[in-house]
Amino acid sequence: MLINKKGMLLVLSGPSGAGKGTLYSRLLQEDGDMHFSVSYTTRAPRPGEVDGKDYYFVTEEAFREMLDKDGFLEHAEVHGHFYGTPREPVIKQLEAGNSVMLDIDPQGALQVMASMPDCVSVFILPPSFAELRRRLEGRGTEKQEDVERRLRNARGEVALKDKYQYLVVNDKVDEAFSRLKTIVEAEKLRSTRYFPVVDEE
Amino acid sequence: MLINKKGMLLVLSGPSGAGKGTLYSRLLQEDGDMHFSVSYTTRAPRPGEVDGKDYYFVTEEAFREMLDKDGFLEHAEVHGHFYGTPREPVIKQLEAGNSVMLDIDPQGALQVMASMPDCVSVFILPPSFAELRRRLEGRGTEKQEDVERRLRNARGEVALKDKYQYLVVNDKVDEAFSRLKTIVEAEKLRSTRYFPVVDEE
Numbered sequence: 001m002l003i004n005k006k007g008m009l010l011v012l013s014g015p016s017g018a019g020k021g022t023l024y025s026r027l028l029q030e031d032g033d034m035h036f037s038v039s040y041t042t043r044a045p046r047p048g049e050v051d052g053k054d055y056y057f058v059t060e061e062a063f064r065e066m067l068d069k070d071g072f073l074e075h076a077e078v079h080g081h082f083y084g085t086p087r088e089p090v091i092k093q094l095e096a097g098n099s100v101m102l103d104i105d106p107q108g109a110l111q112v113m114a115s116m117p118d119c120v121s122v123f124i125l126p127p128s129f130a131e132l133r134r135r136l137e138g139r140g141t142e143k144q145e146d147v148e149r150r151l152r153n154a155r156g157e158v159a160l161k162d163k164y165q166y167l168v169v170n171d172k173v174d175e176a177f178s179r180l181k182t183i184v185e186a187e188k189l190r191s192t193r194y195f196p197v198v199d200e201e
Numbered sequence: 202m203l204i205n206k207k208g209m210l211l212v213l214s215g216p217s218g219a220g221k222g223t224l225y226s227r228l229l230q231e232d233g234d235m236h237f238s239v240s241y242t243t244r245a246p247r248p249g250e251v252d253g254k255d256y257y258f259v260t261e262e263a264f265r266e267m268l269d270k271d272g273f274l275e276h277a278e279v280h281g282h283f284y285g286t287p288r289e290p291v292i293k294q295l296e297a298g299n300s301v302m303l304d305i306d307p308q309g310a311l312q313v314m315a316s317m318p319d320c321v322s323v324f325i326l327p328p329s330f331a332e333l334r335r336r337l338e339g340r341g342t343e344k345q346e347d348v349e350r351r352l353r354n355a356r357g358e359v360a361l362k363d364k365y366q367y368l369v370v371n372d373k374v375d376e377a378f379s380r381l382k383t384i385v386e387a388e389k390l391r392s393t394r395y396f397p398v399v400d401e402e
Contacts, residue, residue: 123392162392163392166391182383185380189380190366190367199329200331201329
């Protein structure tokens with residue numbers, strides 16, 4: 001049986017500390033259909049970072065030019081630097097039948113969902129705000145005021161969870177990953193991106 | 202964590218011989234959340250059939266009265282008898298947080314999809330028309346002209362496969378069942394019917 005496929009754009013989001021990064025890395029590793037997208041940024045490369053692999057490092061002028069041409073699926077300014085997900089390479093992957101996954105903060109996720117209504121959007125939830133606090137404090141790298149700010153943001157982001165198609169509670173990471181994988185496998189069977197041809201013979 | 206749920210209406214359809222009945226029975230058996238719907242019919246009960254269990258056996262007058270009140274999610278006339286899926290018991294199950302599954306021919310499925318846009322629709326495909334013919338002939342109960350009629354219908358039904366949200370090719374029944382189960386488990390995580398509450402503690 002001949003089966004044609006179209007790629008899926010998977011938007012993985014959730015509050016800082018919910019664990020979307022871990023789920024993202026694991027899915028990228030285990031699912032050969034999934035590809036990542038390299039972001040653009042105007043910040044300087046850190047030691048060891050490779051242009052075109054970790055980020056595309058560009059000037060602010062070049063970034064603004066791309067922005068004017070609607071070249072980003074989403075973008076944000078953080079601490080005076082711009083970051084953005086380029087539109088063209090994602091579209092090209094999808095058209096080639098490959099899937100692309102974005103690990104992205106909720107503000108960016110809402111932009112992508114508006115721009116790409118066929119995307120599959122998954123919001124990762126912490127089991128409780130107390131647990132989220134423990135995870136953020138457990139990183140040991142965050143100042144107390146940053147933890148409090150992230151917790152305030154998390155409340156606002158969780159309040160918007162219904163904007164996403166799917167919700168995954170990350171209580172235990174193995175179970176959360178299995179739920180995410182189930183969503184991805186089901187979405188591969190959608191009639192909008194899965195085209196089996198029933199042969200005569 | 203408190204999790205509220207809304208039921209799912211699962212519409213399982215496909216051409217005669219694709220194997221939807223087997224998948225339906227197995228999912229009903231394995232998934233405790235899934236409930237079946239008892240249809241109404243105007244035909245007489247066969248020996249051993251129980252009213253309210255196999256069908257609700259009603260007069261044509263009673264059936265037409267329900268039809269006038271929009272009491273069916275779908276209905277059809279077959280060999281001079283009416284058959285219909287009653288609306289009210291399905292809605293009540295869904296509101297109680299239970300899921301309901303319908304094993305239904307493509308004409309009925311399209312009616313349900315129009316009437317209940319939130320339903321999950323899955324179309325079961327045979328791997329080939331040759332295999333479909335083998336299955337229909339293998340039943341041994343069908344006259345050759347019935348087999349030919351079912352095959353003609355199947356071609357028309359397969360041509361409308363994109364009306365369904367999901368496609369499952371039933372090449373091997375265990376694999377087809379696993380795909381169906383994946384779809385059902387993913388759909389349980391939809392933000393429209395799955396409401397986890399992130400607690401403070």
